[in-house]
Amino acid sequence: xxxxxxxxxxxxxxAEFLCEPHQTLLDxxxxxxxxxxxxxxxxxxxxxxxxxxxxxxxxxxxxxxxxESTGHEVTTIEGVAKGDELHPVQRQFLQHAAxxxxxxxPGLIVAAKALLDRNTNPTETEARxxxxxxxxxxxxxxxxxxxxxxxxxxxxxxxxx
Amino acid sequence: xxxLNYVAPAxxxxxxxxLAGASGLAKVLSGGTDLLxxxxxxxxxxxxxxxxxxxxxxxxxxxxxxxxxxxxxxxGMALFEHPTLKQTWPGVVEAANxxxxxxVQGRxxxxxxxxxxxxxxxxxxxxxxxxATCLIAGSDGTRQAKVEDIVxxxxxxxxxxxxxxxxxxxxxxxxRSGDAYLRFIPRTEMDIAVVGCGVCVTLDxxxxxTAARVVLGAVxxxxxxxxxxxxxxxxxxxxxxxxxxxxxxARRACNPIDDKxxxxxxxTKVAGVLARxxxxxxxxxxxxxxxxxGH
Ligand SMILES: Cc1cc2nc3c(=O)[nH]c(=O)nc-3n(C[C@H](O)[C@H](O)[C@H](O)COP(=O)(O)OP(=O)(O)OC[C@H]3O[C@@H](n4cnc5c(N)ncnc54)[C@H](O)[C@@H]3O)c2cc1C
Ligand code: FES
Ligand code: FES
Numbered sequence: 163x164x165x166x167x168x169x170x171x172x173x174x175x176x177a178e179f180l181c182e183p184h185q186t187l188l189d190x191x192x193x194x195x196x197x198x199x200x201x202x203x204x205x206x207x208x209x210x211x212x213x214x215x216x217x218x219x220x221x222x223x224x225x226x227x228x229x230e231s232t233g234h235e236v237t238t239i240e241g242v243a244k245g246d247e248l249h250p251v252q253r254q255f256l257q258h259a260a261x262x263x264x265x266x267x268p269g270l271i272v273a274a275k276a277l278l279d280r281n282t283n284p285t286e287t288e289a290r291x292x293x294x295x296x297x298x299x300x301x302x303x304x305x306x307x308x309x310x311x312x313x314x315x316x317x318x319x320x321x322x323x
Numbered sequence: 324x325x326x327l328n329y330v331a332p333a334x335x336x337x338x339x340x341x342l343a344g345a346s347g348l349a350k351v352l353s354g355g356t357d358l359l360x361x362x363x364x365x366x367x368x369x370x371x372x373x374x375x376x377x378x379x380x381x382x383x384x385x386x387x388x389x390x391x392x393x394x395x396x397x398x399g400m401a402l403f404e405h406p407t408l409k410q411t412w413p414g415v416v417e418a419a420n421x422x423x424x425x426x427v428q429g430r431x432x433x434x435x436x437x438x439x440x441x442x443x444x445x446x447x448x449x450x451x452x453x454x455a456t457c458l459i460a461g462s463d464g465t466r467q468a469k470v471e472d473i474v475x476x477x478x479x480x481x482x483x484x485x486x487x488x489x490x491x492x493x494x495x496x497x498x499r500s501g502d503a504y505l506r507f508i509p510r511t512e513m514d515i516a517v518v519g520c521g522v523c524v525t526l527d528x529x530x531x532x533t534a535a536r537v538v539l540g541a542v543x544x545x546x547x548x549x550x551x552x553x554x555x556x557x558x559x560x561x562x563x564x565x566x567x568x569x570x571x572x573a574r575r576a577c578n579p580i581d582d583k584x585x586x587x588x589x590x591t592k593v594a595g596v597l598a599r600x601x602x603x604x605x606x607x608x609x610x611x612x613x614x615x616x617g618h
Pocket of ligand 1: 207351352354355356357358359360375395396421422423424427430431432433434435436437438439443444445446482486487488489514515516
């Protein structure tokens with residue numbers, strides 16, 4: 163079976179690649195495009211380490227065929243910062259030390275960005291439910307939630323301690 | 324999977340033609356949240372994947388004659404974001420939004436949830452309770468079917484190999500009616516139902532039930548519409564005696580499996596309790612209240 167030629171947009175830039183029909187978007191991001199920020203924790207939709215945003219919707223890149231990205235806009239963790247300027251979620255993750263091994267971090271940041279893109283004033287409960295699909299084996303989540311809520315405050319223009 | 328082919332037809336007719344013409348196993352792809360997991364584990368080995376998402380209208384929701392038409396591949400999150408669907412059919416929307424994480428809801432569709440044919444599929448009891456139908460396309464044209472007539476057993480449906488679901492129709496909601504869906508899981512998020520229950524009721528001006536549909540999930544090989552449980556409600560207000568009859572009818576309809584999530588006795592007991600709780604929410608909504616359902 164010949165490879166499929168896919169034209170898509172990744173982090174605002176036009177992108178093209180060849181893939182096998184069964185290859186996942188995660189596989190292509192990591193192994194063909196060298197965008198290794200998205201991680202493979204489970205490959206079954208359970209851990210969220212592979213989270214990406216496609217046309218404004220959060221999804222697991224391990225549950226998407228690479229060819230399905232044709233004509234869509236994909237944002238990965240590599241596209242969250244604007245050049246050298248970190249996204250508020252990234253800044254607050256550093257501020258709160260909301261990571262230990264860091265394996266879950268790209269997925270959590272992408273998921274948190276997707277939440278704050280639609281709602282810059284989530285309650286703690288909303289943030290916790292939104293991030294329930296992102297598993298972290300190290301932090302216990304509390305610092306993650308503090309970081310996300312402070313990033314939200316920063317995005318609302320409030321000063322964060 | 325060396326010989327897998329992928330196609331994304333732009334019309335219903337082309338999709339049907341591809342399904343009908345496949346020499347081996349062909350699989351319809353909507354959100355892929357079941358299919359990709361099964362591809363990877365080797366549980367399914369299709370030679371062809373027919374991605375429906377390029378077909379116009381297959382993703383989207385429109386109001387029609389007071390009811391709703393929901394494209395088969397519309398992700399659960401789009402149901403939640405729709406301005407009026409949630410007010411009209413809150414049970415259906417809440418059920419769809421119990422499916423997996425936000426990541427999964429960004430992709431998971433009603434058609435995939437139904438056609439994956441898991442006994443525990445969350446949106447299915449709610450859709451059946453609401454009286455939803457689906458439009459099925461095949462080589463001989465299209466046909467309408469009731470959602471309860473699709474699943475025939477775990478992993479099996481009544482669709483022919485050249486057929487797929489194009490859209491769902493939720494009827495116009497009767498005055499003084501309301502629906503609800505609850506599931507019971509051992510944790511609060513990200514788990515598979517031990518029991519699911521969908522209820523839709525219509526009341527008269529005095530709060531007496533005039534019509535009901537009660538559906539149980541995860542307690543039998545398919546989701547089950549339980550007419551005896553509905554009969555326990557019709558002609559009654561939601562008093563203790565009625566709830567007791569409903570509970571008993573729900574328990575009698577159970578034919579569950581024993582697994583790590585629950586024993587047969589446990590699932591049966593929970594089915595009765597969940598039927599009571601779901602009915603209470605549906606009655607409250609039918610009488611104009613705004614109870615929260617979902618978990
Ligand atoms: C992490 C995780 C958590 C989950 N949690 C839940 C949960 O809590 N509750 C729950 O019910 N499910 C859950 N699921 C299962 C899954 O997400 C749902 O069943 C979902 O609704 C499937 O929809 P889909 O569009 O992704 O289906 P797909 O994977 O695209 O398809 C599923 C099946 O349906 C067939 N199909 C798809 N579209 C059509 C069509 N239009 N016509 C005919 N056949 C079709 C496919 O061929 C395939 O066999 C979970 C899955 C994951 C990965
Ligand atoms: S790798 Fe995709 S959810 Fe775990
Ligand atoms: S920091 Fe290690 S998994 Fe989250």
